[in-house]
Amino acid sequence: MKVKEIMDQEFIIVSSNEDLAQASMKLEEHRKFTAPVVNADKKLMGWITALDVTRGLREGQERVSDIMHGKEEIVHVHQNDPARIAVLAASQHKVVSIPVLNDADMLVGVVRASDIVKTLSHLYEIKVDKIFRAMADELKGVSWEELMEASAIVTRRRTGKMVTALDYEKRIKDSTFGEAIWATGGLEKFFVGLIAIGELVIARKIAKARK
Amino acid sequence: MKVKEIMDQEFIIVSSNEDLAQASMKLEEHRKFTAPVVNADKKLMGWITALDVTRGLREGQERVSDIMHGKEEIVHVHQNDPARIAVLAASQHKVVSIPVLNDADMLVGVVRASDIVKTLSHLYEIKVDKIFRAMADELKGVSWEELMEASAIVTRRRTGKMVTALDYEKRIKDSTFGEAIWATGGLEKFFVGLIAIGELVIARKIAKARK
Numbered sequence: 001m002k003v004k005e006i007m008d009q010e011f012i013i014v015s016s017n018e019d020l021a022q023a024s025m026k027l028e029e030h031r032k033f034t035a036p037v038v039n040a041d042k043k044l045m046g047w048i049t050a051l052d053v054t055r056g057l058r059e060g061q062e063r064v065s066d067i068m069h070g071k072e073e074i075v076h077v078h079q080n081d082p083a084r085i086a087v088l089a090a091s092q093h094k095v096v097s098i099p100v101l102n103d104a105d106m107l108v109g110v111v112r113a114s115d116i117v118k119t120l121s122h123l124y125e126i127k128v129d130k131i132f133r134a135m136a137d138e139l140k141g142v143s144w145e146e147l148m149e150a151s152a153i154v155t156r157r158r159t160g161k162m163v164t165a166l167d168y169e170k171r172i173k174d175s176t177f178g179e180a181i182w183a184t185g186g187l188e189k190f191f192v193g194l195i196a197i198g199e200l201v202i203a204r205k206i207a208k209a210r211k
Numbered sequence: 212m213k214v215k216e217i218m219d220q221e222f223i224i225v226s227s228n229e230d231l232a233q234a235s236m237k238l239e240e241h242r243k244f245t246a247p248v249v250n251a252d253k254k255l256m257g258w259i260t261a262l263d264v265t266r267g268l269r270e271g272q273e274r275v276s277d278i279m280h281g282k283e284e285i286v287h288v289h290q291n292d293p294a295r296i297a298v299l300a301a302s303q304h305k306v307v308s309i310p311v312l313n314d315a316d317m318l319v320g321v322v323r324a325s326d327i328v329k330t331l332s333h334l335y336e337i338k339v340d341k342i343f344r345a346m347a348d349e350l351k352g353v354s355w356e357e358l359m360e361a362s363a364i365v366t367r368r369r370t371g372k373m374v375t376a377l378d379y380e381k382r383i384k385d386s387t388f389g390e391a392i393w394a395t396g397g398l399e400k401f402f403v404g405l406i407a408i409g410e411l412v413i414a415r416k417i418a419k420a421r422k
Contacts, residue, residue, distance in 0.1 A: 027262060028262045028266055033244040033262065033307065049261075050260075051239045053265060054265040055239055057269065058235065087335070094325040095325070096324065112305075113307065114302065114305040114307075114324055116328050117327050120335070121298045123334075124331070126398055126399075131398065131402055134402060135406050138406050139410065178295050179293070182294075188341055194405075198409045198413075199409065202410055202413050202414070
């Protein structure tokens with residue numbers, strides 16, 4: 001996934017010679033805490049934040065150029081960068097949005113922390129059930145019931161808790177990937193549990209075929 | 212994981228009768244776009260944003276109470292809520308931070324979009340290699356070399372590309388879980404690939420044992 005796939009192409013811009021009060025009203029109208037400063041060629045010149053605008057107004061500044069941060073001071077990414085570069089930048093610099101440039105240094109989008117949260121959280125919201133359905137499809141000759149039975153056996157072995165195949169089926173229908181990795185103690189442990197289940201159903205399938 | 216594990220306990224507060232210019236300087240000093248409004252008992256009364264502060268100052272308002280959003284207007288979570296509730300709220304309402312309350316309705320923390328990005332992105336940054344090492348540990352009697360060989364075979368079958376065990380080993384050392392799920396086309400597909408690899412190494416292990 002590339003930056004351009006998660007960026008927002010709807011954004012407000014200000015120019016460096018724009019009146020500060022006007023820029024302030026623009027931010028407010030669009031409910032944005034920050035905005036990129038561009039020139040007539042749409043090249044990124046800098047960045048303003050609502051905090052700097054307020055300070056500027058309080059101190060009697062008149063133009064965007066009086067309070068803007070120059071391009072060299074701000075984090076920006078290229079539209080063809082891997083999306084994870086923008087994610088890491090947002091996490092590291094704790095910024096609410098990051099300007100996105102094309103090869104000509106023109107501003108083509110903005111990546112917002114809220115968009116990143118949305119993209120990342122989609123993964124967490126996948127139902128565990130869906131992963132098991134994909135697993136059942138992949139393991140030819142293993143029925144859904146056999147898979148649930150093996151899952152219950154592995155769970156009993158690992159946790160010591162009495163869990164039936166039906167309990168297990170109900171549990172994975174209700175839980176998401178995010179809950180499952182937190183409940184099992186991390187991504188690797190979650191996968192290892194799935195592999196153990198896979199190993200058991202395959203062993204049982206082979207044993208059945210030999211009979 | 213609960214909200215209290217991802218919340219920030221360091222946050223600024225304002226009171227409803229505070230001078231607006233003073234609140235504005237407080238936001239600016241701490242580089243925060245928003246702040247909770249609390250009463251003397253630390254109970255959450257409302258919320259202010261830098262945008263409302265600026266508008267208030269421009270329009271000649273004097274107190275935080277003149278521009279604050281009431282508690283009923285804002286999203287808030289409980290410290291013992293599952294963390295995913297805060298993640299979903301941030302994603303849905305596109306807010307930069309969410310106040311966290313305890314049983315007595317007192318403000319005990321703030322969940323920021325940047326903290327959520329950090330928590331979620333940690334998962335994406337796990338090296339795929341680590342998942343395969345855990346898999347090799349789980350599958351007793353299967354060596355790392357056999358696992359890589361099976362992985363290369365499955366990859367050749369699925370993609371038609373000539374990939375050796377060494378190529379595969381190098382690839383998973385360099386790639387993260389986030390890149391892998393984007394490259395394979397989603398979590399289920401990534402996982403189905405792992406199951407296919409698991410199935411093959413187990414079949415080869417059994418065939419070897421029979422010889």
